[in-house]
Amino acid sequence: MTGSKIKDTDYLYASARVKSLERGLLSRERLERMSEAKTIEDALKLLSETGWPEIAAPGMAGVEDALSGRREEAFTLIRSLAPDKRLPDVFLIKYDYHNLKTLLKSEATGENPDPLLIGAGRLPCPELKAALREEDFSGLGQIMAQSAAEARDVLARTQDPQLLDLILDRAMHEEMLEMAASLGSDYLLGYVRLLIDSVNLRVAVRLRRMGKGAEILRYAAIGGGTVSITRLLGDLSPDVIESVFNTSALAPAAQAGVAALRGESGLAAMDLACDDILLRYLKKAKYVAFGAEPLIGYLGAVEAELTAVRTVMAGRLAELSPEMITERLRETYV
Numbered sequence: 001m002t003g004s005k006i007k008d009t010d011y012l013y014a015s016a017r018v019k020s021l022e023r024g025l026l027s028r029e030r031l032e033r034m035s036e037a038k039t040i041e042d043a044l045k046l047l048s049e050t051g052w053p054e055i056a057a058p059g060m061a062g063v064e065d066a067l068s069g070r071r072e073e074a075f076t077l078i079r080s081l082a083p084d085k086r087l088p089d090v091f092l093i094k095y096d097y098h099n100l101k102t103l104l105k106s107e108a109t110g111e112n113p114d115p116l117l118i119g120a121g122r123l124p125c126p127e128l129k130a131a132l133r134e135e136d137f138s139g140l141g142q143i144m145a146q147s148a149a150e151a152r153d154v155l156a157r158t159q160d161p162q163l164l165d166l167i168l169d170r171a172m173h174e175e176m177l178e179m180a181a182s183l184g185s186d187y188l189l190g191y192v193r194l195l196i197d198s199v200n201l202r203v204a205v206r207l208r209r210m211g212k213g214a215e216i217l218r219y220a221a222i223g224g225g226t227v228s229i230t231r232l233l234g235d236l237s238p239d240v241i242e243s244v245f246n247t248s249a250l251a252p253a254a255q256a257g258v259a260a261l262r263g264e265s266g267l268a269a270m271d272l273a274c275d276d277i278l279l280r281y282l283k284k285a286k287y288v289a290f291g292a293e294p295l296i297g298y299l300g301a302v303e304a305e306l307t308a309v310r311t312v313m314a315g316r317l318a319e320l321s322p323e324m325i326t327e328r329l330r331e332t333y334v
Contacts, residue, residue, distance in 0.1 A: 008291035015290035095121035147171030196225035301333035
């Protein structure tokens, strides 16, 4: 599709294929049944009945292998279907930045980073390792290259890994925003802007809860969202946080965050509210007949499904009650 603008009608076949794939996604009812199953083996059987591969070893290592396989299968398929092959990269970029954080921290600590690296990003892990070792960031793209150099310098000066995380999280979302804009999908751009809002809210609440000042938010604040956070750069009080977000889609999440700051609940309620709001945005794609939207929505749904399966299986292995597991579950796409 190079040389001409991609049209919604170019997605006719891909959209129809994705609509059929949506029927294989896990429902809330299926996840709850997995939480309530008598044994872990029974829970895994319920999972395999939906088309997931059988997990031979009922431990987190086996689960993580299955999650990786499921992710790779879904993203490879969507890349093959999409007229614009860059479409999955908006969701995969987070793995590149996770690996970059891991490698930079391992430089400082001398620990082996390999067990924590995730081979799901756009950049192969050996390539990212070589770039850092040789201090040649030319293959990383401008935003990642600049943020890698900045984060490495800040970590060396401050020995504060949280600042490294904030710098790289900001860069990651800036790159996602740039990528979404270049793809020309208003729906995808709207999702990334809402995601940025949710990150700014979560960071503001956590900084306030940790007793840290608004000046640290300057490292972490991400531009390009729908909510102006200028007021938060001078005041991280609960009342200001709530007022900044109270006219946005994230108002319920902001209220949950403020409740946590006032000691009325934990931060988990805010995180759950943020994730549910983001998924509800993605679910708009279910009502679009054809175009990029169904593919984008499906990729977001797959990522949410992977998180849900990890939540259920980790809870089962930790011997949590079904009630404790299900209250941690987010909304599902189907």
